[in-house]
Amino acid sequence: MRQADSISPAQDLRGRRSEQKRFRPDIEGLRAVAVLAVVLFHAEVPGVGGGYVGVDVFFVISGFLITGLLWREANTTGTVRLRSFYGARARRLLPASATVGVVTMGASVVLLPALQVKSVIWDGITSALYVGNYWFIMRGVDYFASHKALSPFQHYWSLGVEEQFYLVWPALIIGTAWLIRRVRRRTRAEATSSQRPYLVVLALTAVVSFALSLAATPLAPPVAFFSLPTRAWQLAIGGLVALTVGRWQRLSPRAGAITGWAGLALILLACGGLSSATLYPGIAALLPTVGAALVIAAGCASPEGGCGRVLGLSPMRAIGRISYSWYLWHWPVLLLVPALLGHPLGLAARVAAALLAGGLALLTLRFIENPLRFAAPIRRSPGRSLALGGAATAVAVCVGLALLHVVPTPIGRGTPAAALKVTTAPVPAGAGLAAYDAAAQRAVAQVQAAVAASVDIKAVPSNLDPSFADVEAEQKAYMGSGCLRTPTQGGQPECATGDTESTTTVAVVGDSHAAIWNPAFKQAAADRHWRLETLAKAACPLMDLRVTNSFRPLVELLEHCEQWRAEIMTRLRAEHPRLVVVSAFRGYGADESMTGFNAYDPTWIDGLTRIVQQLRSIGAKVLVLGPVPDPHFDVPTCLSAHLDDVTACLPRRSKAVNESGIAAESAAAKAGGGQYADVTDLFCTADRCPVIVGNTLIYVDSSHLTFEYSRLLAPVMGALADRALAHG
Missing domain, CATH: 3.40.50.1110 (SGNH hydrolase)
Structure with missing residues (x-):
């Protein structure tokens, strides 16, 4: 899943705080909870049958961070610098996902059944273009199906949802500001500083999206599970927390601690209580979504208090730092290692494979994510950042298209066999x-x-x-x-x-x-x-x-x-x-x-x-x-x-x-x-x-x-x- 910069909206929305003060260790720890839930679920560890809800937690985190980031900039400058916003996202996210995608496509060609490979490569191409979620919808993919051949790119659906969210959300903020100016004849600064219209827009987005999710879950499960319109309410919930930070900051230490622990309990309840048989997302998705929102809201008052103290521990923050890369690597590793070994994995082997994916995530963070994210020449230039992201995506797509042309169609190797032939004689009319x-x-x-x-x-x-x-x-x-x-x-x-x-x-x-x-x-x-x-x-x-x-x-x-x-x-x-x-x-x-x-x-x-x-x-x-x-x-x-x-x-x-x-x-x-x-x-x-x-x-x-x-x-x-x- 995506990681945006860990930034907390300030109570004084006009003020600028230092990078250090914006940092939220509890959110980094919450990422650890989310990625551990997903990894343990995919590794089929007993007791984590609902671990797929970790993705929902990521959505709420992204909604909170991105909404806060966009609001602060709009409130300070009167607009959103789209080139800078998209450049930062491209520099941060695309090189790592493209790297994992290219490796996964190459490994699939070698390890997976020949008749499955072309389908997997198309999955990789659409995932590199961040429309994989709609590709899976078109193919009628059931996320929880266990009887069909699984794609090593199936987890990329959530990256598609988030990339589409990044396209829609700035337009939502800018469009709301424009509407305020038109209706109230305000200046740009006055339009962006008025909080209430943004809260109304996000609340309406959440209500409409949640209604769509409830309707689509039984009607069209792939649509409900994979699409942005049926998931936007979770991102909007995070955004509502971001726009109401001032209210949450007034919580007493005791109330904040209770709120945070209650939220974490809801997430853990979802991880342990839900399963692949649960009608999802639907009503059940309220558990992890509300839980994540409560944890983040409680941290607005005191990031180091209550459950924030546990989430902010060094091991949790370390896992949170690699959560994006670990999410990218864990599923293809869990799916391709059995193909490499030629047999299914037991529980211990699946856990070992998940840890191997964690090691790959560390390498990705060390040699791809951080160097490109913090390289001064790229960081200072939105144009270079966008070019870097575009190049990474283009490489992944071109590799996929090239592989489509080299993958051979399998041909039987056995001795030619005779076709079945059945002969019958007509039964005489009137026979018994x-x-x-x-x-x-x-x-x-x-x-x-x-x-x-x-x-x-x-x-x-x-x-x-x-x-x-x-x-x-x-x-x-x-x-x-x-x-x-x-x-x-x-x-x-x-x-x-x-x-x-x-x-x-x-x-x-x-x-x-x-x-x-x-x-x-x-x-x-x-x-x-x-x-x-x-x-x-x-x-x-x-x-x-x-x-x-x-x-x-x-x-x-x-x-x-x-x-x-x-x-x-x-x-x-x-x-x-x-x-x-x-x-x-x-x-x-x-x-x-x-x-x-x-x-x-x-x-x-x-x-x-x-x-x-x-x-x-x-x-x-x-x-x-x-x-x-x-x-x-x-x-x-x-x-x-x-x-x-x-x-x-x-x-x-x-x-x-x-x-x-x-x-x-x-x-x-x-x-x-x-x-x-x-x-x-x-x-x-x-x-x-x-x-x-x-x-x-x-x-x-x-x-x-x-x-x-x-x-x-x-x-x-x-x-x-x-x-x-x-x-x-």
Whole structure:
């Protein structure tokens, strides 16, 4: 996180104090508390499950220091010298962050899976430009996700928030002064010396930003967590303390001590009481924010009293001095050391890695931060300071762009393998249920044999299909066809394939895990002259789950799931499909929490029975597809790191498959009058679930099928659909 100069606003805002008198040892110690919380949280030290709140503490400190600095200058000179302000920030912050960024990108190229590297480099480039927080929002990054590949630049999001704060805050101060002059016809000096309008502006900023944070936390967690508009209230709280220093200085020693200790207790309570499961920031962020504000406010009266005495101790101040560099180094070190060693780190090793990052922080402070920060020729010239910061940023960006061109796309090294081939014969018209069962079993048995043979694949086949080079394009293609609506899109365009003039319509309906079966049913429909319609919307299962979460109405405003379901049911009633195939993601509540859904819980099971009954009531046969086994990690990325050891990426069946959940779903579908197909045997043996069958890659990411594997399973899906149509 950022460190601004430790400066305390004076009670006499027109006066100038010496640099020494401005220094706040308690704030330097508070930085130590903040960085220790973040480092211990990322090192997964027990008891610090809420340590991520250290970033919130940094925000309050920055709001206090920068607001005080800008106010003092505006009050003294009648304006803010923007070149000097930005030059000081650039000289202080950019060289260190660029250095760590360049080293991190280089190490990532060497140590991380090849398929992950380009994404990491883009993270580094956007972080060097201080827009990484919005880059993570665009990618839908969940800060607390543990099942996805983590970026060594993910912690740079807070640097983006602070750099954007540095751009906005001076404009806020100058704009307020201009408005005062316009409204009251005051001189520049009179406008800047009037405190109340600035307090009103900061208070309004805090209220609006906090309201946005509360609304966005359940609706769009990445936006709430990473964006400046939803974090500005924490910076504004620090600014309000800075503008009310005179009032805080009148606290008695006893009241100041109580205030400070109470604030520190709130921060520690947040560190120990919150966790990755906490809905954050939201209401929970009040704990560290108010706590930090109280500690700083108490120190305005007596920096050396109360908790300030502890925070001002030499060890705390020493940690505070390296807090910025330690924050920069700790996360990439914790993430890249396991990749270097080839295995996860235990608790002791993680702590050792964090201490190693602290050593790197000391070196950075000694050889980069301080020399450039205090070099007289640079310090005396805002232009040179800005040029230094710009050059550092340009170097980091150029290094990232150069690395993008040298990172090779991984290629399988194993012997070319034959693709899965499933053959079936049509069941004679009028045949009994046993004939359809036998046809489906024959098709499944062929796949099972290929799956069993693929468990022992060692090296990734050189003819892998799709190739690693095509994986990213295929991921984008899911949303590109128009058949699958995004979470924020409304409506559902017609997506009919096969024999569109046929009187037999089969509809595949659900979320993205229904759309993954489109290639299979598309091929089956073409073979059987069916009209196939795919109706799918990401993050919206067809079942009416009647979620009672208090935030669900807000989520509905964004996702329109209930509206989409109603439209789809109306459409199905009008079109009268012969067969409706229902499928859904089963990671809700585990790998995905924003919707409020929880797969396999009583609401889910009851909802499945109800939707099958509703579909049966419109005259359709219903086939519910069981879940695709869930590896809980990005499969192509894992394979790109283990080109010669595919077995390192094979999840165990016991972890990837919820047997009890499947049994409950099967009973629910049958209770509603439909059929249920457990597809587990198309992916797993009794023990393991291969991620490559023959030469075909099964997963395009952490849970969705590749188009290629879905297409190869067309004979099986066709046989299951034939059975459902004949005897559903």
